[in-house]
Amino acid sequence: MAFTEQDLLAALASVQDPHTGKDFVSTRAVRNVQVEGGDVAFDVELGYPAKSLIPELRSQLIAAARTLPGVQNVSVNITSKIIAHAVQRGVQLLPGVKNIIAVASGKGGVGKSTTAVNLALALSAEGARVGLLDADVYGPSMPTMTRTSGKPDSVDGKLMEPKVSMGLQINSIGFLVDEAQAMIWRGPMASQALEQLIMQTRWDNLDYLVVDMPPGTGDIQLTMAQKVPLTGAVIVTTPQDIALIDAKKGITMFQKVSVPILGLVENMAVHVCSNCGHAEHIFGAEGGKRMAESYDMDYLGALPLKMSIREQADSGQPTVAAEPDSEVSRIYKDIARKVAVKVAQQSKDFSSKFPTITISKKS
Template identity: 55%
Template sequence: MLGKWLGKKSAPENDETFTAAEREQLQQFRIPGYEGPLPAAWFSRQGQQARLSLPFSAGPQVLEKLQQDAQLGHYQWQLDCQVEKLPNSQPELPLIYGNVIVISSGKGGVGKSSVAVQLAVALAENGASVGLLDADIYGPSLPTMLGGADEKQQINDQNKMQPHLRHGVYVSSLGFLADSKDAAIWRGPMASAALQQLFRDTAWPRLDYLIVDLPPGTGDIQLTIAQKLPVTGAVVVTTPQNVALADAEKGIAMFRKVGIPLTGLIENMSHYHCPACGHEEAIFGQHGGRKTAESHQVPLLAQLPLASPIRQALDQGQPLLTAEPQHPLNAAIREMATAVAAQLYQQAKKPV
């Protein structure tokens, strides 16, 4: 009764914290590639403004579940990505290369280079500073997929090669230095030396991520990468068919033997997507990538379709993300980029 006469009021609501129910709901929120709930410190709010702060690259599509949530959707959500430089295999080298992700495959023909290109473009679309190194020196295809194959790389006053800026990505490739019809007939040691020179003698800007497109297989160049370059993580690309999966397993084993963290597996050409009717057919088999990932205890980061619009865009030197940003097929590519960046970060932060 005394409280009534004294005008006692309930404690004011804190405009900078979430309610208990909202915090519980945030614990259920997930993003591709990150296992389990996100740390509570990554969520903040002030009044009706709410923010998700991530230490890795992600696209605005990760906010959709928050924006559509019955309890959390009334906030005006913003995404803030500040990419953290992670430990790598050569800690004595400067961190100007950012987080180095090598894209590998046990065999050719699985679409490794197209995955590398689309990953790089998607990360750049999210606002990250991204480099792309074409280490597939026997068959450099990135100039074709990114355009500008006839534009040669220039040498600056410091005798460094200037990377091309294509679709928001800084690209260095032997394909920009030699005639596109010339064959690179090099023995292993010469090829490995050329790769190191291409990496170190390119005038890279300060990067968040450097994507390295390796040649297929498990030979000299892959060993050079493991021993000489500051690698943060490796991604193995495969298709669902048994012959590709057997070679992918060799790639997984190789990275583990040389001590390179395995970020995960990407299953390319997971199914055929008909552009006319939208029908999907698993022409190379089903669940092969998932079973291989589970048996080797590595994350399955993405399952990308075999689709004519993706192939046509790359053939024309205009990745689908930039040629048709609203195309439905881009959703899987953007999700892949978030999954790779998130898993790369989470693995680096796991206690040894």
């Protein structure tokens, strides 16, 4: 029984993207459709990295195509194309970086750095080119968490070459100062150092640069929010009321400088006893989820208070690298995809497409 390309597209429209809830046909993700007798072939182009989802999506699309009578062989090629998205008005994109994601918290001790490094590793595991910038000038932790050290190299004497570990391009103020040295810098000096760290690193074709922000809403955070081209911010908090109060300040700061909030991660949401399995909400239950709802922002997910997460980060092998198939890694990867989808849904960056206009007065 003969079928047309339109018949095939109608069948494929029954498959929905699990993160957007939309089908791949109406969003024009299905491309290069070919129908030859009983053989069909087509591509699906995602706007976010989703390597772990591809086998299941391919199976669903093949099954949908085979609902048409006469279909014999189905060839599906699923790829991701990540583009640059809009940033704050008047701020230019960073060379070699498409999107910058700030991971922030209103206060310290909520697991922001651990979340940042695992988010970066999860985006990389899903197929993206990812960088990690340690912007916590007063307490850099990425050298330890990524098992990297030493002064950055420079090919031209102007730009620093990022360290490479676990597939990530990494730079940190911790590479430039002695580990035991106290960073006794006033706000403007620290802000300038951070600005140089970001702008003078030779990032190599990154889809995402994840920035581990220092806690709080002071000079450094304001410099980041005003001068660095941020695609969006992820807020990390615990369910505890005091942590939530400070997280609100971080949310307000990003809103005032027009940086989109990509969502909220609730860390240390529940502790499960390693001996008896008893679950206990040490810092309160679902406080972050309620706050996300009250601010009308995406609740990206909840992570447990688990000793292995801390131990793996301290050893230089964060959870997504140490146990890529574990339940905790699955949560991190789910959060990473949600963040990437949120980025993909934002306005595109058209700054590089505007023509140069020269006005002159001829006599």
